[in-house]
Amino acid sequence: MDRTIPEGFQPLSIFSGFIADNGPICVKREGDGVVFGVRVGANHCNPIGICHGGWLSTMADLLLPLTARLTIEDLNDRFMLTVNLSQDFLGQAPLGCWLEGRAQLLRRTRRMIFMQGLLTTGDTPVLRTSGVFKIGDPIGALQI
Numbered sequence: 001m002d003r004t005i006p007e008g009f010q011p012l013s014i015f016s017g018f019i020a021d022n023g024p025i026c027v028k029r030e031g032d033g034v035v036f037g038v039r040v041g042a043n044h045c046n047p048i049g050i051c052h053g054g055w056l057s058t059m060a061d062l063l064l065p066l067t068a069r070l071t072i073e074d075l076n077d078r079f080m081l082t083v084n085l086s087q088d089f090l091g092q093a094p095l096g097c098w099l100e101g102r103a104q105l106l107r108r109t110r111r112m113i114f115m116q117g118l119l120t121t122g123d124t125p126v127l128r129t130s131g132v133f134k135i136g137d138p139i140g141a142l143q144i
Contacts (some may be wrong), residue, residue, distance in 0.1 A: 005134040006098060010035050012066075014142065022055065025062065027070070027144050028106045034070045034144070037061050040093050040121075051059035051126070052092035056119060059101060061085055064115035067103035068133070072113075079136035080113065088128040097121040103129075111135055 005011070009026035011044070022044065026037045038044070038059065046052045074131030093099045103117030112134055119127040 003039055003105070005039065006037065009035075010084055010144065012144070019058070019062070022058065023046075025059070027066075030102075030144065032066055032071065033102065033104070036066070038099050039101055040095055040097050042095060045095050049095045051095075053087075053098065054091070056127045057085070057087055059099070059119060060087055060117065060127060060131070063101040063117050064103050064129065064131045065113075065133050066142070067117070068105060068113050068115060071142060072105065072108075075113070075135065077138045077141045079139045080133035081136050083112070083132040083134055085131040086129065090125040090128060091120045091121075092124075093119070093126045096124070099126065106130075 005026055008028040011024040011026050028035050029133045043052050044055045061082055069076050099119055099121050101117055101119045103115050105113060106116055107114040112132055114132055116130040118125060
C-alpha cells in the first residue's frame with residue numbers, strides 16, 4: 001500500500017492518545033487557508049476496506065476547529081469545544097487513498113464559531129460537515 005504523503009504536507013505532532021493512534025494527520029498551508037490530509041490505512045477502515053464513518057466523523061471534528069485555530073489569529077491558542085457536529089456521508093474513501101479536508105468559517109460570535117467543511121479523495125466528495133464550537137480557554141498556540 002502507498003504510504004507516501006503528498007508534497008507540502010507535514011504531520012501534525014500535537015496529538016496524543018486516540019488521535020495519535022489513528023493518524024498521522026497532516027496539514028499544509030494553501031493561500032490564506034489550510035488543507036488537512038491523511039493516507040487511509042487499515043486502522044481507519046471497516047471490514048470491507050473503506051474508511052469507517054466514525055473515523056471520518058473524528059476527522060471532521062478535527063478539521064473544523066483546527067482550521068479556525070490556524071486561520072484566525074486570535075483563536076490560535078484557544079481550545080474549541082464541540083457543541084454540534086453534523087455529517088452527510090457522500091462517498092467512499094477506500095484503503096490507501098489520500099483523503100483531504102478543507103473548511104471555512106461561516107459565522108463568529110463572541111463565544112462561538114460556526115464552520116463547514118468537505119472531505120474529498122481526488123475529485124470525489126466523501127463527507128460534508130458542519131459544526132458549532134465554543135471558544136474555550138487558552139491551551140497554547142498551534143504552529144505548522
